[in-house]
Amino acid sequence: MIENRLDAAIDISYLVAAVLFILGLKGLSSPATARRGNQLAAVGMAVAVIATMVTPGLENHLLMIVAMAIGAVLSIYAAQTVKMTAMPQMVAIFNGTGGAASALVAVAEFMNRNDLDRGGIVTIVLGTIVGAISFTGSMVAYAKLQELMPGRPVVYPAQQIVNAALGIAIVVLSIMVVLGGDVDLGRALLVGVLVLALVLGALVVLPIGGADMPVVIAIQNSLTGVASVFTGLVLSNQALVVAGLLVGASGVLLSSIMAKAMNRSLTNVLFGAFGSVAAGGGGAAAQGEALPVRSVTPEDAAVPLAYAERVVIVPGYGLAVAQAQHVVRELADLLEQRGVDVRYAIHPVAGRMPGHMNVLLAEANVSYDDLYEMDVINGEFAKTNVALVVGANDVTNPAARSNPGSPIYGMPILDVDQAQQVIVLKRSMKSGFAGIENELFHKENTSMLFGDAKESLGKLVAAVKAA
Amino acid sequence: MNNEVLLAAYVFVLAGFLGLELIGRVPSTLHTPLMSGSNAISGIVLVGSILVLGTVESVALQAVAFLAIVLASVNVFGGFVVTDRMLQMFRKRPTSGAAAMTMTTGTGGERGR
Numbered sequence: 363m364i365e366n367r368l369d370a371a372i373d374i375s376y377l378v379a380a381v382l383f384i385l386g387l388k389g390l391s392s393p394a395t396a397r398r399g400n401q402l403a404a405v406g407m408a409v410a411v412i413a414t415m416v417t418p419g420l421e422n423h424l425l426m427i428v429a430m431a432i433g434a435v436l437s438i439y440a441a442q443t444v445k446m447t448a449m450p451q452m453v454a455i456f457n458g459t460g461g462a463a464s465a466l467v468a469v470a471e472f473m474n475r476n477d478l479d480r481g482g483i484v485t486i487v488l489g490t491i492v493g494a495i496s497f498t499g500s501m502v503a504y505a506k507l508q509e510l511m512p513g514r515p516v517v518y519p520a521q522q523i524v525n526a527a528l529g530i531a532i533v534v535l536s537i538m539v540v541l542g543g544d545v546d547l548g549r550a551l552l553v554g555v556l557v558l559a560l561v562l563g564a565l566v567v568l569p570i571g572g573a574d575m576p577v578v579i580a581i582q583n584s585l586t587g588v589a590s591v592f593t594g595l596v597l598s599n600q601a602l603v604v605a606g607l608l609v610g611a612s613g614v615l616l617s618s619i620m621a622k623a624m625n626r627s628l629t630n631v632l633f634g635a636f637g638s639v640a641a642g643g644g645g646a647a648a649q650g651e652a653l654p655v656r657s658v659t660p661e662d663a664a665v666p667l668a669y670a671e672r673v674v675i676v677p678g679y680g681l682a683v684a685q686a687q688h689v690v691r692e693l694a695d696l697l698e699q700r701g702v703d704v705r706y707a708i709h710p711v712a713g714r715m716p717g718h719m720n721v722l723l724a725e726a727n728v729s730y731d732d733l734y735e736m737d738v739i740n741g742e743f744a745k746t747n748v749a750l751v752v753g754a755n756d757v758t759n760p761a762a763r764s765n766p767g768s769p770i771y772g773m774p775i776l777d778v779d780q781a782q783q784v785i786v787l788k789r790s791m792k793s794g795f796a797g798i799e800n801e802l803f804h805k806e807n808t809s810m811l812f813g814d815a816k817e818s819l820g821k822l823v824a825a826v827k828a829a
Numbered sequence: 830m831n832n833e834v835l836l837a838a839y840v841f842v843l844a845g846f847l848g849l850e851l852i853g854r855v856p857s858t859l860h861t862p863l864m865s866g867s868n869a870i871s872g873i874v875l876v877g878s879i880l881v882l883g884t885v886e887s888v889a890l891q892a893v894a895f896l897a898i899v900l901a902s903v904n905v906f907g908g909f910v911v912t913d914r915m916l917q918m919f920r921k922r923p924t925s926g927a928a929a930m931t932m933t934t935g936t937g938g939e940r941g942r
Contacts, residue, residue: 420883433902611848
């Protein structure tokens with residue numbers, strides 16, 4: 363009787379956890395409620411974990427607590443010390459560990475149980491494959507973002523064929539595991555599937571360039587969710603199924619949003635790295651040298667800023683690299699004190715992951731009311747006196763609108779060139795990620811202020827004060 | 830098709846739809862915290878890891894499950910903490926006349942597509 367009540371309480375706890383996850387995600391629909399949403403989701407997780415711990419018939423509780431404590435200490439330290447610029451790497455690592463855990467759970471469950479039906483075995487095999495691919499894929503993405511390995515696409519002959527062969531081998535072994543009658547052989551084969559999936563996960567990400575890693579992470583995130591779903595099906599645990607699906611859906615949606623913002627299909631991001639980037643660079647560089655560029659001093663640049671009615675700041679990753687978020691806010695505050703309407707224009711792929719630039723600016727105390735999405739701010743550039751581009755390049759290139767021959771033609775961009783005057787803060791005339799010449803830099807109403815973004819902004823602040 | 834499978838299919842489809850609906854409403858301002866937060870939720874596999882460690886007999890499998898709990902905990906604890914750290918930085922502009930003006934022209938956030 364007690365046992366039954368406990369079972370019911372545990373089942374209801376899982377339902378409560380699922381509801382809390384849903385409410386948590388709902389909270390994320392506005393910056394005002396987002397923090398509370400995340401906390402609700404965390405409470406949901408706590409409820410699910412506690413319910414699981416008190417499940418009748420379980421042993422090794424001490425080991426469980428020790429293991430959780432180890433994971434908690436390691437990750438909370440990392441989470442509290444990580445720089446906001448390194449957020450994509452952090453998410454990649456956390457995602458990888460989740461994927462690895464899914465794969466390990468699936469394998470351990472298979473080794474431990476003799477009563478699995480065919481459906482159960484299929485789910486276990488799928489959980490193993492998806493978890494393993496997500497783990498090594500995330501780790502390679504991490505290594506590329508952290509620059510532990512070259513960010514450029516790693517290509518070698520017959521790469522597609524090798525990957526395809528690995529994929530086929532995994533499928534064949536998996537079928538043998540599912541159909542095979544011999545228990546020991548099946549177990550050995552599943553380990554084979556695990557190893558091959560680990561290798562494949564890494565190989566698939568190798569040829570993808572560093573700039574595309576955000577999309578990769580979003581996809582990996584989705585995979586980890588799917589792996590949780592499989593684990594949930596194996597263990598007949600609805601909390602895992604619901605939570606995993608929510609995560610899977612978020613990854614799918616985010617990766618497609620990102621791909622759209624880069625004007626590429628998901629297939630192109632995943633499999634199209636071969637040669638496309640090199641071709642883009644070669645074609646445009648030839649005509650680049652002859653075009654004129656107007657270089658200005660900070661003092662010259664400060665005058666139109668100080669006397670503008672509206673200034674739109676376009677931050678790119680260069681701003682974050684130079685750690686210049688705080689100086690840019692200082693400049694914005696100064697301009698606002700002078701009565702200038704200052705806004706920030708955020709391209710969907712500004713930074714290294716979706717929404718990354720918003721986090722970086724939030725860290726510098728820029729309020730989210732001042733951050734404008736591309737679709738909203740684009741109509742406003744024509745009414746803007748000065749567009750101040752800081753460390754952004756490809757996302758401002760008018761060639762994306764006007765030049766069908768350009769590799770980025772069709773990519774949604776910020777219409778910076780429509781402002782009365784454009785001031786570009788840039789280290790040198792080097793091309794952006796895509797290696798494409800930017801026409802914006804050669805336009806008549808564009809001035810270039812060369813130098814380190816942080817130093818240039820510091821000088822602008824001083825010059826505006828003097829103006 | 831037996832009832833249990835049918836029920837699972839219902840949960841599967843409905844949760845998937847719900848997920849897409851919910852995530853579609855998240856403004857792009859919050860996409861990074863969304864990613865790290867949903868990532869933390871995928872650490873729910875911690876529950877699976879606990880169930881496995883609680884039931885396996887052999888020391889080898891206990892070691893595997895132990896490792897799975899450590900890894901899943903990294904995902905869960907790290908994910909929620911780092912998301913909270915990000916979200917606490919998002920703040921509204923202190924209310925003033927200028928803020929009211931900005932609000933009327935539209936904020937960077939909640940907007941349908």
